[in-house]
Amino acid sequence: MRGNILIIDDSSIERKIINQAIKNRLDDINIFEVDNGLDISKKLLENNIHACVLDVMMPQKNGFQVLQEIKEDCNLMDIPVIVCTGISDKAAVEKALSLGAFDYFAKPLTEEAIKISLPLKIKNAIDLMKRKEEIIYLSYHDQLTGLYNRRFFEEELARINTRSNLPITLIMGDLNGLKLINDSFGHAMGDEVIKRVGKMMKLGSREDDIVARLAGDEFVIISPKTDEKEACKIINNIMSLLAKEKVGSVEVSISLGYGCKYNDEEKIEDVFKKAEDTMYGKKVFESQSMRGRTIKTVINTLREKSKIESEHSFRVSALCKRVGEALDLPINEINKLVSAGELHDIGKIIVDERTINKPGKLTADEWEEVKRHSEIGYRMISTVDDMTEIANYILYHHERWDGSGYPKGLKGEEIPFISRIITIADAYDAMVSERCYKDILSKEAAIEELKNNAGSQFDPDLVKIFINKVLK
Known part of the structure; x- marks a missing residue:
């Protein structure tokens, strides 16, 4: 961002010296010049001035009058003003500072002032103005969008x-x-x-x-x-x-x-x-x-993340439907089963793709990440007004009959009925289907696992129905 400087001095020679001193030491600076202090407010505003170099001794309107005008204008008062005074004019310096001058220098300019001190004073003045502008910007703007706040x-x-x-x-x-x-x-x-x-x-x-x-x-x-x-x-x-x-x-x-x-x-x-x-x-x-x-x-993104997970959700949904039909549930309950079965793992959208497709055992951190998916799925689906029930079924589909599951540690009939069905369908399909972290089990071996875990992981009555009516 460029800095804009206004030099106010009735001497063209002095303006040229100051102009050159600034250009020799500071990059990316716009310099404006005027030879009097008349109508100065307009010039400062029109050119978005960041710092002003002001000669004290000028005809028509002296530097003190100009400085006072600047400091009394709420739109200009923050602009740093550096005044030029006579070499031994301490009274002028004190008056300028009392009126709000940022800094001062004496004329005629020495070689040291031209090369070092004047450019440094200008730089400090610009930096101060830029910091003020930034503070004002931040106080009135939203940082994320850049819009007003x-x-x-x-x-x-x-x-x-x-x-x-x-x-x-x-x-x-x-x-x-x-x-x-x-x-x-x-x-x-x-x-x-x-x-x-x-x-x-x-x-x-x-x-x-x-x-x-x-x-x-x-x-x-x-x-x-x-x-x-x-x-x-x-x-x-x-x-x-x-x-x-x-x-x-x-x-x-x-x-x-x-x-x-x-x-x-x-x-x-x-x-x-x-x-x-x-x-x-x-x-x-x-x-x-x-x-x-x-x-x-989200569903499409999850499918792209893992074809295996996508196909698993469809199969679980189909198994849930068959359980509902075997139980002779009303059609509206079967529809809930189908929807919850298809969406039960939707929360895995937050799980890293490498974790989902990782062969072998997960680390403790990776397992904790995976366990979050039922709660995330619940939060996602519960935002849709007519799917609150489905969201609850998703939340509890990893609870266990003995109370050792997650996320709430529910046990027995505390676990929603449909969630208990999803748990069995989910586990069975995971056992008999391709998974990067395990070998495929035969149907018979998977049935034995269901029997062995009935009463601990699974609802024992639903396991019997699943084996005898869905898998037969």
Whole structure:
């Protein structure tokens, strides 16, 4: 980033000396020059000045007057000013410092000042201004997206909320499925989705609109002089942009709603509430659809991770269905069995691919990672409103009849009935199918294992039904 310097001196010779001293020692610097202190505020603002070199003795308007003007202007007061004084003018130095000067140097410039001290003072002044700018930026911007933050939004909303800006529109946005994305693909992926949404919100809005991130998955746009028709255009722009976006294999979705203020009597808080209510009304429908699509993406990703795991889930689902039919369960219960059987290992999306496909025994850390999959699967599936029961069956499918399983250590009939069925189907298929970490067992050997573990790992009554009615 370039530093911008303004030299204010009525002597062209002095300006040239100072200019050259800066250029000889400092790189990437823009230098502006003026020969008087008139209309200085405009020059400082127009050129985004980071530091100012100011001569004290000038006609029309002296350096003290200019310095005082700068320090009394809230938009300019932070700009470091380095004053030039006579070689023995201590009174001038004291006055300049009392008025807020950053530093000073004496004229005529010595060789040491030209080569070392003046460039160093300039550099220190620029560094100070850059640090201040960075602090101001961070205090008003969201670090992840680069959008404005809640603090800036609140201050800007108070500033914009005037009659001259009517109608004022607020557009509220809430990212769909962020928790599911975080649980399924990790927080790094979730952060990328947040950044992508922020970028599309900015691209889809207009130049004068204020786009801010209020919280984790919440965004807002302040649109001055904007009616409902224009608000709908902005929303359509954003939705069109997001429809084309994916982060990896994950779709990006946000629910948007708006509220408009048309007259002074309306409270801006009520407009904000209306925008929120409209947004949440849409979210009820849109977020469910998004979660369903994300779960499909998770399933497809897991299939790509491990063909063996994918085929295993389908076989477990088929076995669960046959158990349900053997038990003469109602069709809605059989459907739950089929769904839970297919999704029982969906939480393995968080397990490292190398661990899933590792031949041989897992390390203690790898085993702990694998054991998390039932809880992760529960968290993922429970985000879909009509799949809460399925999520519970997934959570408990590694519990054991004797209470030594995970994650909760449930035992006996504390374990959901459908989870007990999945446990048997899961174990049987794992025994008779290809696995990178074990040899395939024959059907007869697998049946013996089921019998041996009935009453410890498995529900003994369900084992009998599985062997006698499903495997026969």
